Amino acid sequence: MSGSRDAILGAIRHNHIQGEHPRPAVPLFDQAAPADLKVLFQKSLERMGGKILIPDVPDPMAPVRQAIVKPGPVVSCVPEFEGDMKITPQTKPTDIAPVEYAVLRAAFGVAETGSLCFTEKQLHVNTTGFLPQHLIVLLDPAQIVYNLHNAYQRPEWLQAHYAVFQSGPSATADIEGVLVHGAQGVRSLSVLLQP
Amino acid sequence: MTAELHEELTDPHGEQLDHGAASSRPLKSRIAEPQPRGAKIRGNRPVDQSEAANRFMAATEHEAMHDARLWDLRQKRDKEMHGIEEWEELRNLASGIKEHTLSKLDYYLELFEKNATANGIKVHWAKDGAEHNAIVLEILRSRGVERLIKSKSMLTEECGFREFMAHNHVEVIETDLGERIQQLDDEAPSHVVVPAVHKLRTDVASVFAKTIGSDPDNADAHYLTECQREATRPLILSAQAGMTGGNFVVAETGTFVVCTNEGNADLSANTPPLHIASIGIEKLIPGLNELPVFIRLLSRSALGSPITQYTSHFRGPREGGEMHVVLVDNGRSERLGMEKFWPGLKCIRCGACMNTCPVFRRSGGLSYGATYAGPIGLIIDPTFNVHKYRNLPYSSTMNGSCTNVCPVKINIHEQIADWRKTLAGDGEISPVKKVMMKAAGEVLASPVVYRASLPLGRSALRHLPHFMLYNKLNTWGRKRDIPETPKQTFNEWYRKNRKSQEKSQSEGENS
Ligand code: SF4
Numbered sequence: 001m002s003g004s005r006d007a008i009l010g011a012i013r014h015n016h017i018q019g020e021h022p023r024p025a026v027p028l029f030d031q032a033a034p035a036d037l038k039v040l041f042q043k044s045l046e047r048m049g050g051k052i053l054i055p056d057v058p059d060p061m062a063p064v065r066q067a068i069v070k071p072g073p074v075v076s077c078v079p080e081f082e083g084d085m086k087i088t089p090q091t092k093p094t095d096i097a098p099v100e101y102a103v104l105r106a107a108f109g110v111a112e113t114g115s116l117c118f119t120e121k122q123l124h125v126n127t128t129g130f131l132p133q134h135l136i137v138l139l140d141p142a143q144i145v146y147n148l149h150n151a152y153q154r155p156e157w158l159q160a161h162y163a164v165f166q167s168g169p170s171a172t173a174d175i176e177g178v179l180v181h182g183a184q185g186v187r188s189l190s191v192l193l194q195p
Numbered sequence: 196m197t198a199e200l201h202e203e204l205t206d207p208h209g210e211q212l213d214h215g216a217a218s219s220r221p222l223k224s225r226i227a228e229p230q231p232r233g234a235k236i237r238g239n240r241p242v243d244q245s246e247a248a249n250r251f252m253a254a255t256e257h258e259a260m261h262d263a264r265l266w267d268l269r270q271k272r273d274k275e276m277h278g279i280e281e282w283e284e285l286r287n288l289a290s291g292i293k294e295h296t297l298s299k300l301d302y303y304l305e306l307f308e309k310n311a312t313a314n315g316i317k318v319h320w321a322k323d324g325a326e327h328n329a330i331v332l333e334i335l336r337s338r339g340v341e342r343l344i345k346s347k348s349m350l351t352e353e354c355g356f357r358e359f360m361a362h363n364h365v366e367v368i369e370t371d372l373g374e375r376i377q378q379l380d381d382e383a384p385s386h387v388v389v390p391a392v393h394k395l396r397t398d399v400a401s402v403f404a405k406t407i408g409s410d411p412d413n414a415d416a417h418y419l420t421e422c423q424r425e426a427t428r429p430l431i432l433s434a435q436a437g438m439t440g441g442n443f444v445v446a447e448t449g450t451f452v453v454c455t456n457e458g459n460a461d462l463s464a465n466t467p468p469l470h471i472a473s474i475g476i477e478k479l480i481p482g483l484n485e486l487p488v489f490i491r492l493l494s495r496s497a498l499g500s501p502i503t504q505y506t507s508h509f510r511g512p513r514e515g516g517e518m519h520v521v522l523v524d525n526g527r528s529e530r531l532g533m534e535k536f537w538p539g540l541k542c543i544r545c546g547a548c549m550n551t552c553p554v555f556r557r558s559g560g561l562s563y564g565a566t567y568a569g570p571i572g573l574i575i576d577p578t579f580n581v582h583k584y585r586n587l588p589y590s591s592t593m594n595g596s597c598t599n600v601c602p603v604k605i606n607i608h609e610q611i612a613d614w615r616k617t618l619a620g621d622g623e624i625s626p627v628k629k630v631m632m633k634a635a636g637e638v639l640a641s642p643v644v645y646r647a648s649l650p651l652g653r654s655a656l657r658h659l660p661h662f663m664l665y666n667k668l669n670t671w672g673r674k675r676d677i678p679e680t681p682k683q684t685f686n687e688w689y690r691k692n693r694k695s696q697e698k699s700q701s702e703g704e705n706s
Contacts, residue, residue: 002320004320004321004322004326004524005320007322008304008320008322008476008522008524008528009301009304009305011524011528011529011531012300012301012304012476012528012531013301014532015528015529015530015531015532016298016531016532017294017297017298017531017537018534019298021291021294021295021297021298021299022291022295023292023295023481024287024288024291024292024295026288026292026484026485026487026488029281032280044501046206046207046208047206047210047212047214047501048214048500048501048502048504049204049206049212049214049215049504051207093465093466093467094432094466097428097432112491112501113501113502114501115502115506120513126461126465126513127462127465127466129461130458130461130462130465130505131462131466147487147491148487148490148491148502149484149487151487152483152484152486152487153483157448157450157483157508157510158448160508160510161314161315161509161510161511161512161513162464162465162507162508162509162510162513163507163508163510164461164505164506164507164508165502165505165506165507166458166504166505167214167501167502167503167504167505167506168214168504169504170456170457170458170504170505171214171215171216171217171456171457171504172215172216172372172373172420172456172457173215173216173217173218173389174216174371174372174373174376174389174390174391174392174420175372175376175391175394175396175399175416175419175420176218176222176223176224176260176264176395176396176416177216177217177218177222177264177267178217178218178396178416178417179203179204179212179213179214179215179217179218180416180417180420180421181204182424183372183420183423183424183456183457183458184370184372184424184427184428184431184457184458184459184462185457185458185461185462185504185505186458
């Protein structure tokens with residue numbers, strides 16, 4: 001309601017806080033970044049409850065196949081791996097609900113927090129990121145940034161309508177602090193470092 | 196489902212995982228005990244926090260669990276803080292960024308509106324909770340929505356949203372586990388980050404047995420969580436609309452950001468075709484350079500976890516979807532004009548001040564009888580209703596620990612002192628407190644004197660008359676032994692007396 005809009009903005013102008021409050025410059029805090037970010041990424045990911053899959057050079061998709069241990073539909077959003085359920089332009093968000101595993105590629109990773117960034121471009125249907133029971137994620141090691149300051153310099157933020165940092169699987173500890181993975185979203189998250 | 200016994204989750208190196216809200220060591224209630232309920236609300240009568248606190252403390256198993264659990268979160272927070280060299284710099288930046296944005300809030304709100312609108316978001320403005328509820332209902336009605344799924348939002352608690360929707364026959368399903376427990380128990384959240392932290396596992400088991408048909412004798416946390424997942428999932432899949440809050444709003448990109456550990460915001464926003472976000476106008480920040488400062492501080496301060504499992508950014512509707520943002524004032528613009536109290540608007544709702552507060556830990560969030568509990572509640576609840584919450588600023592030991600942990604550097608304990616002074620000046624003070632104030636003389640009544648006492652490195656408690664602290668009129672002296680030496684602060688005494696607790700490694704308690 002435009003009446004309220006004007007009333008709110010008017011009240012803010014009227015109640016203007018006193019003094020000068022300049023916009024601070026925010027450094028990137030990345031002086032201490034190690035040359036190889038893979039180790040830090042792995043450590044952070046594991047702390048957040050994620051797993052790192054061990055690469056297999058002659059057969060790069062073998063670790064993905066081996067990670068799929070439970071029966072149920074597998075959806076793949078990457079050309080390297082063939083799933084058994086296809087996402088088409090007709091796929092509705094709720095169609096992802098029966099999926100056991102989704103294989104995705106992250107746009108990039110963040111070493112500081114073990115986070116993976118997905119946007120609608122990687123997810124095809126946004127619910128692919130959290131309605132499946134398990135996620136298997138490919139991440140190009142060259143696309144790991146050091147910290148969150150570096151992460152927010154990336155171009156994705158101005159391209160995507162939806163972007164999420166997923167850091168490990170869904171988690172809750174709302175009952176007496178007991179950690180449970182898969183409160184609502186995915187129960188497990190595995191990452192294969194794969195260019 | 197049968198009883199399941201679970202081991203603590205560990206990483207590949209055998210370290211116990213303690214991300215998210217997880218405790219860093221196993222804590223387990225030993226006995227079932229009836230859950231103490233919150234403050235008795237009697238219309239607009241002033242809430243008697245201490246009455247409810249006494250009942251909470253009398254429930255010893257609840258009190259012990261609550262205290263241990265929140266203290267553990269506080270210690271996890273300290274550990275994280277020590278791992279980040281630039282921690283203090285980040286706090287200074289966070290405070291400065293918030294002050295800057297609040298000083299130009301009209302400009303940034305309009306900038307956000309322009310950018311969000313350009314990306315296809317419909318922006319609404321609500322001056323109060325009632326208008327917020329009406330706007331949302333109108334959107335839902337015009338689209339025939341009967342079921343709405345929702346991620347946790349303190350703002351909608353402020354607006355009485357759930358009750359309003361129930362009256363209007365829209366089914367609201369909370370998707371956050373803690374919030375869902377509270378919804379099913381018809382109780383408000385007791386903590387901004389961990390809404391059911393005042394409940395024991397046996398309390399949850401009895402709520403779930405009554406409402407979602409779980410085994411009443413099974414109080415295993417994994418079992419209960421799984422029951423809730425199974426019961427809620429069909430509701431999520433059949434909902435016609437989803438609602439989220441917003442932790443941060445980036446004006447320059449028209450983005451709003453929601454932080455959750457369970458993935459609720461993503462579920463609520465992306466599963467149904469319609470997404471409505473309710474956001475307080477103080478959540479604005481200028482741009483993407485500023486955002487990481489807050490993302491780095493929020494979960495570390497709240498839970499001692501480097502980041503929430505999900506940090507979700509919404510900049511526009513997805514293809515074929517619809518997205519609305521309701522910007523809500525509800526007293527915030529007025530608070531901007533309160534010379535002493537506007538810094539409360541910097542709050543990012545991390546809950547660190549609650550976790551560290553000895554009063555909160557021992558009395559439970561529901562004892563405050565207000566949407567916001569703990570130290571932050573003491574300083575913002577009276578802005579919503581000065582009469583009803585006039586006694587709350589007295590529920591503090593004034594140890595300053597809240598101020599020390601606050602990631603946006605709100606001078607919480609100074610504001611508590613200022614509220615006491617303001618309320619005394621307004622005549623908004625109960626007879627019991629009046630007696631205490633008289634006895635306390637100028638120390639409490641004067642923030643100047645009080646502040647002057649701080650650099651001595653002791654809490655103001657030392658400067659208060661003995662009568663004031665340990666007289667039976669003072670409910671905070673009750674159930675506590677009198678310290679041997681009056682030079683010892685309550686907090687020092689308190690810590691020494693925590694048998695089950697390791698030594699604090701904090702910078703905070705008495706600095
Ligand atoms: S006042 Fe500070 S410590 Fe308390 S919830 Fe708000 S930001 Fe967190």
